[in-house]
Amino acid sequence: MSRQPLRLAIMEAERILAEAGVASPRTDAELIAAHVLGAERGKLMLTPLVDRQVIEAIGQLVHQRAKRIPLQHLLGWAVMGAVTLQVGPGVFVPRPETELLLEWGLEFLAGREHPVVVDLCTGTGALALAVAAERPDAEVHAVEIDPTALAWARRNMESSRVRLHSGDVTAPDLFAELDARVDLVLCNPPYVPVGTAVPPEVGEHDPFKAVFSGSDGLTVIRHVVNLSARLLKPGGAVVIEHDDTHAESVPELLATRKVLTDVEDHDDLAGRPRFATAIRTS
Ligand code: GLN
Numbered sequence: 001m002s003r004q005p006l007r008l009a010i011m012e013a014e015r016i017l018a019e020a021g022v023a024s025p026r027t028d029a030e031l032i033a034a035h036v037l038g039a040e041r042g043k044l045m046l047t048p049l050v051d052r053q054v055i056e057a058i059g060q061l062v063h064q065r066a067k068r069i070p071l072q073h074l075l076g077w078a079v080m081g082a083v084t085l086q087v088g089p090g091v092f093v094p095r096p097e098t099e100l101l102l103e104w105g106l107e108f109l110a111g112r113e114h115p116v117v118v119d120l121c122t123g124t125g126a127l128a129l130a131v132a133a134e135r136p137d138a139e140v141h142a143v144e145i146d147p148t149a150l151a152w153a154r155r156n157m158e159s160s161r162v163r164l165h166s167g168d169v170t171a172p173d174l175f176a177e178l179d180a181r182v183d184l185v186l187c188n189p190p191y192v193p194v195g196t197a198v199p200p201e202v203g204e205h206d207p208f209k210a211v212f213s214g215s216d217g218l219t220v221i222r223h224v225v226n227l228s229a230r231l232l233k234p235g236g237a238v239v240i241e242h243d244d245t246h247a248e249s250v251p252e253l254l255a256t257r258k259v260l261t262d263v264e265d266h267d268d269l270a271g272r273p274r275f276a277t278a279i280r281t282s
Contacts, residue, residue, distance in 0.1 A: 003049040006033060010044070013062040020066035023199070028071050032061045035075050068200035081130035085156050090148035092210035093201075094126040097268045098188050101239045101275050102130050104266070105186050108237050113137060115183035118231060120169050120224055121145075123210060125153040127186045128162045143167045143174065146207060170223040175231055182231040185238040187224050192243055193217035217243045221250060229257040232280035239277050247273030254278040 010029045017025035034041040036057045037050070061074050070093050072078040078087045078094045081102050087093050105127075109115050115135065119128035119142040128142035142157075143165045144150045150166055157164055167174050169189070190213040192198065202211055213219040221240060228238035238260070242250045247265050254263045260278040268274035 003051060004055055006037075006044065006047055006050045006054075009033065009050070009055050009058055013058060016062055016066050020068065022065060022068070028065055029062065031071060031075065032065065033058050036061065068204070070201040070205050073205060078124070078126075080124075080126035082133045083126070083129045085124040085126055085129065086152065087124055088152070089205065090146075090207060091152040092123040092149070092206050094124055097274055098126065098241060100266065100268060101186055101188065101241055102127060104275070104277060105131065105184050105237075105239050106134055108239075109135060109138070109184055112183055114139065116178065116181050116233075117141070117184045117186065118175065118178065118182050119143070120185060120187040120227070121189045121210075121220070122153055122164070123149050123188070125156040125160075125162065125164070127188065128164075129156060129160055131184075131186070132160055132162050139163075141165060141175070141178065143169065145169070146209065149207065149210065169220060169227055174227060178231050180231070180233050182233060183236045185224075185228045185231055185236070187228075187239065188241040189213065189220040189224055191217045191221060191241065191246065193245070196243075216249070217246065218249060218253070221246075222253060225253045225257060225260075228278075229259050229280070232259075234280055234282035236280045237277060238280075239275060241275045242273070244272040244274065246276075250276040 010033050013029035014025045017028055030041050072087045072093045077084050080094045114137050117131050117138050117140045122128050122142035122144045128140050132140045140162045142162050144153055145168045190210050192212050194212045194215050251263045251265050254260050259281050261281045262279040265276045
């Protein structure tokens with residue numbers, strides 16, 4: 001049977017994906033090819049020629065990706081820090097920019113022994129699991145409201161010690177047992193203002209309530225600020241991801257709480273305002 005150059009198949013995939021408006025057509029084409037071959041993306045060159053079935057399998061996935069189904073749904077996984085998470089319909093796909101919150105949080109925890117960490121709006125469990133992987137001494141809690149997302153988190157946490165809770169971050173008594181006990185609150189909440197245009201991968205495949213939060217995008221964040229002020233121990237920190245239109249509003253919300261201090265805002269790698277941090281006064 002005829003074997004064909006993988007390089008040409010990837011070039012063709014890239015062309016189709018670019019035409020469909022996919023943001024990173026080359027990367028996606030290579031990751032699809034690697035997935036079909038069961039190879040690492042960086043080692044694709046070691047397989048110059050492939051069978052027709054491989055070309056066809058790549059073509060089928062490219063066809064679906066061109067319909068703007070998220071790449072992570074097609075591959076079945078996404079990465080956060082040292083952790084690979086199972087993802088699919090009904091749960092928010094972890095994004096690379098959220099790794100910045102993880103990095104900030106891990107740096108903050110350096111030198112603290114047996115820290116208590118809470119991940120609010122955990123989704124797949126990404127932030128909680130990534131912290132647990134780096135800090136075997138940490139007591140890590142995660143909360144999620146949506147039953148479908150919870151099922152994904154449960155699957156991802158099967159062999160983990162993260163304590164997963166079904167709960168609502170807007171409930172006044174959430175985590176009452178952790179009041180003033182928490183070293184670090186991490187949160188990637190829904191924050192996009194309702195009505196904002198988003199790409200089809202987000203608008204048609206991420207759960208609406210994992211992405212959008214009121215006309216100003218701040219409905220859930222307001223609760224997260226209050227909850228964090230209650231949960232943090234003196235000297236503990238909160239890290240909240242936000243929209244690039246929130247560079248002033250989220251720091252302002254944090255600053256309204258007298259127990260929070262050292263409020264800072266941070267950019268992502270593209271230079272857009274992306275997350276805010278604050279420390280509980282001692
Ligand atoms: N920044 C994300 C996006 O659109 C939204 C993230 C979120 O709501 N947490 O892609």
